Amino acid sequence: MRCPKCGGQDDKVIDSRASKEGSVIRRRRECLGCTHRFTTYEEIEHEALFVVKRDGRRELFSKDKLLSSVKRACQKRPVAEQAIADAAERVTGEITDKFDREVPSKDLGELVMRELRSLDGVAYVRFASIYREFQEVGEFVEEIHRLATLPPSDKRQMALLPDGYEESDTKDKP
Numbered sequence: 001m002r003c004p005k006c007g008g009q010d011d012k013v014i015d016s017r018a019s020k021e022g023s024v025i026r027r028r029r030e031c032l033g034c035t036h037r038f039t040t041y042e043e044i045e046h047e048a049l050f051v052v053k054r055d056g057r058r059e060l061f062s063k064d065k066l067l068s069s070v071k072r073a074c075q076k077r078p079v080a081e082q083a084i085a086d087a088a089e090r091v092t093g094e095i096t097d098k099f100d101r102e103v104p105s106k107d108l109g110e111l112v113m114r115e116l117r118s119l120d121g122v123a124y125v126r127f128a129s130i131y132r133e134f135q136e137v138g139e140f141v142e143e144i145h146r147l148a149t150l151p152p153s154d155k156r157q158m159a160l161l162p163d164g165y166e167e168s169d170t171k172d173k174p
C-alpha cells in the first residue's frame with residue numbers, strides 16, 4: 001500500500017480485524033518511511049451470480065430476496081429468526097461455492113427446500129408449492145398430497161419433527 005502521507009511503498013500491518021460476518025478485514029498499517037498510520041479494508045469480490053429460470057430468463061441473485069422467500073415460507077411457523085438467517089446463509093454459501101456465474105433456479109430451489117425441510121415441514125411444503133416449477137417433480141406433489149390427507153395429529157407431529165417425512169412414512173405402514 002502506498003502511504004497516503006509520504007507516498008512510500010513499505011508498511012507493516014500493526015492490527016488486523018475481521019468484521020462481524022468475517023467478510024471484510026480491516027488492517028491498520030504503519031508506513032515504514034514516516035510512521036504514518038492508516039487503515040485499509042480488504043473484502044471478498046463477489047462476481048455477479050445470475051439465477052437462470054426455466055424459461056431462460058436471468059435474474060441477479062440476491063441474498064435478500066432468498067432470505068425473504070424463506071421468511072415467507074416460515075411465516076407464523078415456530079422457526080427462529082436466526083435459524084432462517086442461517087439457512088439463507090448456508091444456501092448462499094453453497095451456491096457461490098458450486099456455481100460460478102449462473103445457477104439454475106431449480107438447483108437453488110432444491111437447496112432452499114433441503115434447508116426448509118429440516119426447519120419446518122409446513123414451511124417446506126409451502127415453499128415447494130409456491131415454486132410451482134417443482135410441482136412437476138413427483139415426490140413433492142406426493143408429499144403435498146400426503147400432508148393434505150394426513151389426520152391433524154400427524155400434521156402437528158410432522159411440523160415438530162425435523163425430518164418428519166421419512167418418520168411419517170414408516171408410521172403410516174401397518
Ligand SMILES: [Zn+2]
Nearest residue numbers: 003006031034
Ligand atoms: Zn509514509
